Amino acid sequence: MSVKQHAVRSGPSYWKATGPEPIECPCLEGHVTCEAAVVGAGITGALVSDMLIQSGVDTVLVDRGAVGAGSTAASTGLLLYEIDKPLIELIQHVGERHAVHAYRRGVTAILELEELTSELGPQCDFVRRNALYLASEPLDFIDLTSEHQCRQHFGFNVSLLSAEGLKTLCGLQAHGALYSTGDAEVNPYSLTHSLVTRAQKNGLRAFAETRVIQTDDVAGGVKLQTDAGLIEAKQVVFATGYFAAPILSSASAELLTSYVVTSQPLPRIDRWPDDCLIWETADPYFYLRRTADGRAMIGGEDTPYSKDHQDDQLLSEKAERLAKRFRTMFPGSDFQPEYVWGGTFAETKDGLPFIGRAVGHDRIYHALGYGGNGITFSMIAARLIRDLILRRPNDDADVFRFGR
Numbered sequence: 014m015s016v017k018q019h020a021v022r023s024g025p026s027y028w029k030a031t032g033p034e035p036i037e038c039p040c041l042e043g044h045v046t047c048e049a050a051v052v053g054a055g056i057t058g059a060l061v062s063d064m065l066i067q068s069g070v071d072t073v074l075v076d077r078g079a080v081g082a083g084s085t086a087a088s089t090g091l092l093l094y095e096i097d098k099p100l101i102e103l104i105q106h107v108g109e110r111h112a113v114h115a116y117r118r119g120v121t122a123i124l125e126l127e128e129l130t131s132e133l134g135p136q137c138d139f140v141r142r143n144a145l146y147l148a149s150e151p152l153d154f155i156d157l158t159s160e161h162q163c164r165q166h167f168g169f170n171v172s173l174l175s176a177e178g179l180k181t182l183c184g185l186q187a188h189g190a191l192y193s194t195g196d197a198e199v200n201p202y203s204l205t206h207s208l209v210t211r212a213q214k215n216g217l218r219a220f221a222e223t224r225v226i227q228t229d230d231v232a233g234g235v236k237l238q239t240d241a242g243l244i245e246a247k248q249v250v251f252a253t254g255y256f257a258a259p260i261l262s263s264a265s266a267e268l269l270t271s272y273v274v275t276s277q278p279l280p281r282i283d284r285w286p287d288d289c290l291i292w293e294t295a296d297p298y299f300y301l302r303r304t305a306d307g308r309a310m311i312g313g314e315d316t317p318y319s320k321d322h323q324d325d326q327l328l329s330e331k332a333e334r335l336a337k338r339f340r341t342m343f344p345g346s347d348f349q350p351e352y353v354w355g356g357t358f359a360e361t362k363d364g365l366p367f368i369g370r371a372v373g374h375d376r377i378y379h380a381l382g383y384g385g386n387g388i389t390f391s392m393i394a395a396r397l398i399r400d401l402i403l404r405r406p407n408d409d410a411d412v413f414r415f416g417r
């Protein structure tokens with residue numbers, strides 16, 4: 014099969030501008046064989062490759078561009094265990110067992126990322142953060158009250174704040190909020206680079222500027238035709254992010270564009286409790302985090318087409334609206350936009366990612382961390398795909414499988 018692809022982000026990424034130098038990888042020319050080929054060197058492909066190499070699987074990683082330059086460079090790097098669908102709603106979609114499993118798995122995926130980044134080093138900027146989930150409308154507070162009861166019932170550490178309670182905590186104005194522990198933030202671009210660098214030291218063969226143009230099942234494996242070479246692998250993992258959308262009708266994900274603005278460094282803002290992650294019940298939601306160098310990174314204002322980020326006029330209008338929203342939330346703050354970008358984003362019907370064996374192909378796997386929690390999903394995908402390849406059992410398989 015061969016696929017037409019378009020860019021997944023536009024505008025300068027703060028992570029790329031301030032991050033590590035691109036990793037030097039050759040372009041694949043000629044013929045290589047391996048046990049596992051991973052297509053896509055974003056955060057997902059980097060996690061999968063590192064995990065496979067750690068497990069002794071001879072692995073080749075290829076990317077049509079540079080390491081981490083796809084959606085990973087557009088991500089805001091919030092690590093939330095609470096997915097875009099509240100637990101109470103997710104239970105209605107997928108049943109209690111799978112919904113609670115997905116939420117608990119989010120908590121452990123963040124723990125796994127914490128352990129991983131402590132091995133890789135401080136450049137990944139992993140920081141534990143609380144999360145404040147604001148009620149945008151008065152009626153939303155009723156939903157938050159039910160969500161609070163539900164999450165408490167299943168053992169999650171979360172407090173419910175009334176509008177008054179929120180004001181007392183930090184002075185922010187909303188119709189109430191959930192305040193939870195268990196979340197974190199990371200620099201997704203540095204993390205991806207650190208993972209690929211470590212995996213290369215441990216034997217990963219990584220190729221950049223190497224586009225897979227044709228995939229064929231053959232006896233005992235899969236053949237990947239690239240622009241200038243050929244890979245013969247026993248198993249193939251597609252970690253191609255939103256580039257994969259055209260071939261994945263079974264994932265039935267809705268593609269849109271989301272926008273991000275990163276400010277110049279700001280002084281500490283008193284109303285922002287513990288520099289926590291902030292988001293809200295409105296759809297699309299406004300969300301924000303701090304960066305390691307004291308900037309505010311804010312996002313939202315989603316529009317319904319996947320290529321909207323290519324429209325410069327729209328990009329600057331969205332940036333203006335986001336900045337205005339920040340100044341309203343924190344009056345007196347001197348928010349000066351420095352980096353503005355937009356990227357393709359996707360939502361699945363139940364809010365969960367699709368990870369697992371491709372329907373009808375025994376040796377091909379897809380790792381699609383669709384949704385606002387893409388990076389936590391990538392961590393889940395890395396373990397799950399490693400276990401599928403090594404024929405080990407894994408409790409996540411059923412929850413995130415294709416065709417569910």
Ligand SMILES: Cc1cc2nc3c(=O)[nH]c(=O)nc-3n(C[C@H](O)[C@H](O)[C@H](O)COP(=O)(O)OP(=O)(O)OC[C@H]3O[C@@H](n4cnc5c(N)ncnc54)[C@H](O)[C@@H]3O)c2cc1C
Pocket residue numbers: 018021052053054055056057058075076077078079080081082083084085086087088089090091092093223224225226252253254255256271272273312355356357358380381382383384385386387388389391
């Ligand atoms: C604006 C925005 C904000 C976000 N914020 C967050 C957040 O706060 N927290 C969070 O968890 N998630 C967030 N996400 C989602 C997160 O960024 C993605 O889930 C994640 O980056 C996906 O990583 P990936 O490695 O799967 O995809 P990508 O980073 O896109 O990597 C896929 C790679 O595949 C390569 N590729 C594609 N096709 C081929 C081919 N044919 N041959 C070879 N290579 C190929 C591409 O070049 C690319 O490098 C956000 C996304 C956006 C757009």
